[in-house]
Amino acid sequence: MRRGNEADEGRRPAPLETADDEVVRFTSDLIRIDTSNRGGGDCRERPAAEYVAERLADAGLEPRILESAPGRANVVARISGTDPSAPALLVHGHLDVVPADPADWTVHPFSGEVRDGLVWGRGAIDMKNTDAMVLALARDWARTGRAPRRDIVLAFTADEEDSAVHGADFLVRRHPDLFEGCTEGISESGAYTFHAAAPGGERVRLYPVGAGERGTAWLRLTARGTAGHGSKVNRDNAVSALAAAVARIDAHRWPVRLTPLTRAAITEVAAAMGVKVDLDAPEFDPERDLDALLERLGTASALLASTVRNSANPTMLDAGYKVNVIPGTASAGVDGRVLPGAEDEFRTTMDELTGDRVSWGYRHSSPALMAPVQSPTFAAMRAALLAHDPEAHVVPVCMSGGTDAKQFSELGIVGYGFSPLRLPPSLDYAALFHGVDERVPVDALRFGLRVLDRFLTTVE
Template sequence: MEGWTGCGPGERRWRPVSGGGALESDAIELLRALIREACVNDGRPESGQEIRSVRVLQRFLAPAVATGRLETQVLESAPGRASLVARVRGTDPDAPSLGLLGHLDVVPVDPEGWTRNPFGGELVDGEVWGRGAVDMLYLTAAFATVIRELALAPERPRGELVLLAVADEEAGGEYGIHWLAREHPETVRVSEAISESGGMRMGRHVAIEVAEKGSAGRRLVVRGKPGHASIPYGAASASYRVGEVLQRLGEVAPVPQLGELWGAFVDARIDDPVLAQRLRDPVSVDAALPQLGGIAGYAHAVSRVTLSPTVLRAGATHNVIPAVGTIDLDIRTLPGTSDDDVDQLLAAVLGPLAAQVEIQHLRGWAATASSPREPLFAAIERAVGEVAGAPVVPIMAAGGSDARVLRELGIPAYGFGLLAPGWSYERYREGVHGNDERIDVESVALSLAALRLIVRERVG
């Protein structure tokens, strides 16, 4: 296998060493190295500093670059906010161009909530510990391992394989995939792609993400009459009106909208036929949700538009009755939901309070979806079946990922992975952004094995 060898303070170089299980070991060691770079993205433009992990990838890919088969580019959207694009060109211009979209940044941690160093990249009892292990450095490492293997192969592939290891996914991608698509569109020009948010087990099925909800942020503005807080008579505090709106939002909820993916989820996850029937009925689905245990939150999220109040503001000084209050809403939409639909939904939810509320639009994006009838999805299905002996189920992600940018460009993109048995959706969600985040070696090996089969089928 290969491993890191010291070559000076703070520096590592990739060199071959003897051993077995080379590809799996390569991916594990690369994962550990990426965790140690601690590219924490807290939303500030100067955070992330993904250039550190880009340098790790450059050293890892150097043997393939030396052959002339692998082309790499490092592109910085701002100082230190770097993405790496690596490309193996094929012999047939009509063959697929497969993109492997991974991100390099990770979310912040609360060190007090961790049993081990969140940036130690420790390998303990068959598990790699560290922030980003699940989201999504294990896949980024697998992607890099496979593209290096392809570049070092004796023959050139028929199609093209492209690694997009990007910055800033955790804060929306403005310094990563969005910037690349806008400023360097040729770098993201692929015919199909795989990324994160797949591989968890839904019953005996393996979940592959084909869609993700959109975001339609709104700010609700309510107004009152200011006054001195010591003489409240005659004033009308905006704080009370904020409370009235919040109460209304808590009492009135959007109705379920059960689509094609909902039925596939129920079929895969629910064994009880009576419960399954109740879940397929929009009238009874909400009453049935409590019977789903840990997956009820996911089921609730993907079966409707959700409205979540997140930031409240009213007043700035303790002795002044505030004239203006605001409520920021995180609204997650289903495919096909327009901005007008969201505003109409809000008006319906607010009911008699709607006339007293100004609705302002915040940042958002449409829900996206790729058809599960594309050739790439079929290749994923075959690979998962061969490696794990399991069927797949197409699912919708409740959150967002960089894959939506490719879908917006008309590129079919799927959330991939093949986690070990026991990795239910609930366990996966606990690992993403949670304390003591870690991934087992078996899951890395399974994902790598399935990925190699997909690459072999799609690009040769």
């Protein structure tokens, strides 16, 4: 609940008058707090959580810092809406970031330096920028006396860049009451500018909004054989068996599976690009024709290509301790991603590809998600973006990876990827995401602030 605020006395500033400066400062400050998540519990979000909580408290809110383990802190606060009968909306963002090596960067990744109209550093895109937008907006509402119609639950989470066990998963299992009334949520990986070239050569600005995610299936493969001397013939070699299975997985071509979301995404992206497509035409065979269709969409196909099939990419190998010793076991890691409704097919295929010599199991799994695109919430997202970029094309997409929305879905919360940014053609969002020299334009932060403000104050 919001308490009284000294800013209510005297002249109230115009909406977003102060927030324009705060969103830049907060992004920079959060980047300077190193919350690198190296996995296996090696991360400390507490300093960032305290920073967030202090600024929410300054806005008259009552944030709660919730630790799942020493240093692994989350922050949750609720903003009261004007309509108590309306369902609540969750706005969540994570505080941890992936590691960064300063030797690879032009600017130190934890400097938060503002240079040439850009804020530089790890988290500038993923996703301390959005955390900063949410903080600045909450404070602006308090200063200006404005409020959303729906209750807004703010959640700043730990551990999204690993398994979420210390973050969203902990909150869902231990503190579900904090999300009472939430029916929908928004978070990262959507509503950024994607610059594409139409077949005629004209430039098209797409804003992909995440309306689903493939499920996560991180696997561990294990082969067992007979240990022995490297100079002897050995037909029961665990390394050979594992290598053969990994090669089969790498070579496998997964069949096309068009979910209702991917069908909507293909149809709307094609329309924006001026490409005629009828996925229901009798002569259209997805298995035969889809790749050619994606080629016709040019660079825009990058929004779709990873979400029309399941996938399984070998990522780790572990075997042996000496070159002249054949080990008795060998293991591999595989990053699998699964479309909604294709879970059984994924398991059956992995059984076939690994064969009799190799066993496999889940190291970590989470469900695939789909959210409705013909909904008032999606319409409000589209309207908010078009209000600030009228020539844009807002399209739904399925995200190839995953977010904390998977954990919050266990509470019945439908998740969307909506972290608005207007980016110039010179900045490739996908390359910046977890990339070197991550940075965000100051103008993009202020654009996102306005789009979020419009969406959160108008969504029904």
